[in-house]
Amino acid sequence: MNNTSEMMVEFSGEAQNESFARMVVAAFITRTNPTLEEVSDIKTAVSEAVTNSIIHGYEKSSGMISIRTRVDGRMVYIEVKDTGKGIEDIKKAMEPLYTSKPQEDRSGMGFSFMEAFMDGLTVESECGVGTIVKMWKEIGVSKHQFD
Amino acid sequence: MEAFEVSNGVMIYYLPQELDHFAADRIKRKTESCFKDGDIKHLIFDFDKTNFMDSSGIGLITGRYRKVHDAGGQVYVININANIDKILTMSGIYRIVKKKSSKEEIIKEMLKGGYYE
Numbered sequence: 140m141n142n143t144s145e146m147m148v149e150f151s152g153e154a155q156n157e158s159f160a161r162m163v164v165a166a167f168i169t170r171t172n173p174t175l176e177e178v179s180d181i182k183t184a185v186s187e188a189v190t191n192s193i194i195h196g197y198e199k200s201s202g203m204i205s206i207r208t209r210v211d212g213r214m215v216y217i218e219v220k221d222t223g224k225g226i227e228d229i230k231k232a233m234e235p236l237y238t239s240k241p242q243e244d245r246s247g248m249g250f251s252f253m254e255a256f257m258d259g260l261t262v263e264s265e266c267g268v269g270t271i272v273k274m275w276k277e278i279g280v281s282k283h284q285f286d
Numbered sequence: 287m288e289a290f291e292v293s294n295g296v297m298i299y300y301l302p303q304e305l306d307h308f309a310a311d312r313i314k315r316k317t318e319s320c321f322k323d324g325d326i327k328h329l330i331f332d333f334d335k336t337n338f339m340d341s342s343g344i345g346l347i348t349g350r351y352r353k354v355h356d357a358g359g360q361v362y363v364i365n366i367n368a369n370i371d372k373i374l375t376m377s378g379i380y381r382i383v384k385k386k387s388s389k390e391e392i393i394k395e396m397l398k399g400g401y402y403e
Binding site for chain 1: 304306307308310311314331338339340341342344346347348349368373374376377
């Protein structure tokens with residue numbers, strides 16, 4: 140299988156749309172024939188990125204979040220974009236256990252989970268403009284694939 | 287929709303299918319209002335129905351752990367499937383919460399420890 144395909148979805152940044160976001164990505168990538176574990180990994184990573192946009196990007200305000208997903212052979216590329224307040228210090232935000240909102244029971248593990256469950260990610264952000272998280276993962280290389 | 291039970295100072299919270307930020311905020315509010323009464327010592331999170339979890343769930347558990355632990359209680363997680371176990375293990379949360387197979391196992395342990403005396 141060596142086809143390329145792409146989708147884009149846009150929704151308002153509300154907590155109840157988090158499950159919609161990960162479902163729609165999971166549905167789109169089924170064509171790569173992922174294991175249940177790979178689907179679960181991708182759903183968690185998408186959930187982390189979308190939750191960040193809602194909690195940090197938009198905080199008390201509202202705005203749209205867009206997710207672009209591209210499948211190229213066994214590679215899955217996901218972009219989560221918001222037009223929120225942006226991240227002042229990306230390096231600090233990505234430190235394990237760092238959270239700007241400890242009083243709200245945030246674990247500070249969002250970026251660590253994205254890094255752990257995907258093969259890689261980049262974060263682009265500008266204060267007052269927004270944030271784009273790009274993540275990718277190759278399907279079919281996890282050890283449970285042929286179990 | 288999830289629910290909870292409180293008996294003999296133990297709260298069992300039956301978690302929903304998906305434990306994300308949306309669900310975690312709701313559960314936090316529900317447990318907070320019960321903890322205010324001060325008659326809950328131990329907390330058990332039952333993952334039997336749960337097949338999705340992200341770092342918001344970890345935040346929920348550690349937040350509740352602080353309250354329960356300060357009051358001398360223990361937090362348990364039960365009925366953990368492979369997906370959830372991967373997340374819990376990765377987060378390092380097993381250093382503070384105890385994983386048990388079932389409610390019965392916890393009750394047995396509590397009886398042994400004299401908690402119900």
